[in-house]
Amino acid sequence: MAKVLLENVSKVYAGGVKAVDDATLEIGDQEFVVLVGPSGCGKSTTLRMVAGLEEISSGNIFIDGKRVNDVPPKDRDIAMVFQNYALYPHMTVYKNMAFGLMLRKYPKNEIDQRVRKAAQILGITDEQLQRKPKALSGGQRQRVAVGRAIVRKPKAFLFDEPLSNLDAKMRVQMRAEISKLHDRLKSTMIYVTHDQVEAMTMGDRIVVMKDGVIQQVAEPLGLYDNPRNMFVAGFIGSPPMNFFKGAIEQRQGGLWFVEQAPGDGKGFAIRVNDDMAKKLAGYVGKPVVFGSRPEDINDKQHAAFAEPDQTAAATVEVVEPMGAEIYLYLNTGRHSFVARVNPHQKADVGQKLDMAFDMRKSHFFDSQTEQVIV
Ligand code: ADP
Secondary structure, eight states: OOOEEEEEEEEEOTTSOEEEEEEEEEEOTTOEEEEEOSTTSSHHHHHHHHHTSSOOSEEEEEETTEEOTTSOGGGSOEEEEETTOOOOTTSOHHHHHHHHHHHTTOOHHHHHHHHHHHHHHHTOOHHHHTSOGGGSOHHHHHHHHHHHHHTTOOSEEEEESTTTTSOHHHHHHHHHHHHHHHHHHOOEEEEEESOHHHHHHHOSEEEEEETTEEEEEEOHHHHHHSOSBHHHHHHSSSSOOEEEEEEEEEETTEEEEEEEOTTSOEEEEEEOOHHHHHHHGGGBTSEEEEEEOGGGEEETTTOTTOOTTSEEEEEEEEEEEOSSOEEEEEEOSSOEEEEEEOTTOOOOTTOEEEEEEOGGGOEEEETTTOBBOO
């Protein structure tokens, strides 16, 4: 197993698209790292450069301390699992899993041992081993694709959106299975997805990318609690963090956030907690964006965190009962936002509520740079 290091790696495709821009990333031995971001942000290209399927335009990639820029894929000793499984349709499951080892001229009994061990780990039955891929469900095919990677005992596993073709229920199940597999094999895994829930639930660490640039690298809760910029704040979490435009004002001996949409009058005003006010001192009179997660907003009648000078009047526009919780879609007159509240709370469309914000968990961003202030 191995450490994977990317050092100032960039990729410019013919035609000039800069798919990856100066990526530096160290993936520890046995670590499970997830690359996540919207379609086209450069995740697959990054993974394919590690695999050797795509040439590196500049920078270096090291696997297990060895520079691999010019090492062909087959000699990098890593295994890749794709979204479309890429199984050989005319071969049995057994042969699909054995084939790579046969090409490498492994002894027959060694191959047999490895295939059966992988099948056992993945819950592939002896009977299934004799079937052709078309006689398997999507989830079973994906298991075979993973099995084919396991038998090689590679230095690292690379997964490129492996669960995208599965239905929602199967995706949740395979997500847990791949996590268990990581615990069991204790191998380095790099996993690409556009799905932030997959990233949050599977990764030891998450790498958020946008437009070819790494935005932030952190553990799941670190990303959630302390996003570095508005992109990460809005991408991680569902429903996403609410953003309110406005400005910081000095009032009554403290700092307040005053809502103001561009070209519009002032809206609600809420007091900023003292510990955060220190970091916002340089922003008095300047535009900022206030960010608050749906679970940090509630009707003041129901919020343990409610403070009288930290509420905003809003009108209920949509009530979405989710079973375990309710999403309330509200509007202040200048901004729409969503609150995630207790399933037994009553709220009616058109009702005016005083919504309390948990300002201990508030986020403020610079309007210009979109970087976090506090
Ligand atoms: P992601 O995996 O995050 O969806 P990709 O790494 O596939 O993103 O693509 C990143 C960018 O590079 C996109 O703008 C995409 O259109 C472009 N791109 C990907 N592959 C090629 C290619 N073979 N030739 C030219 N441009 C490409």
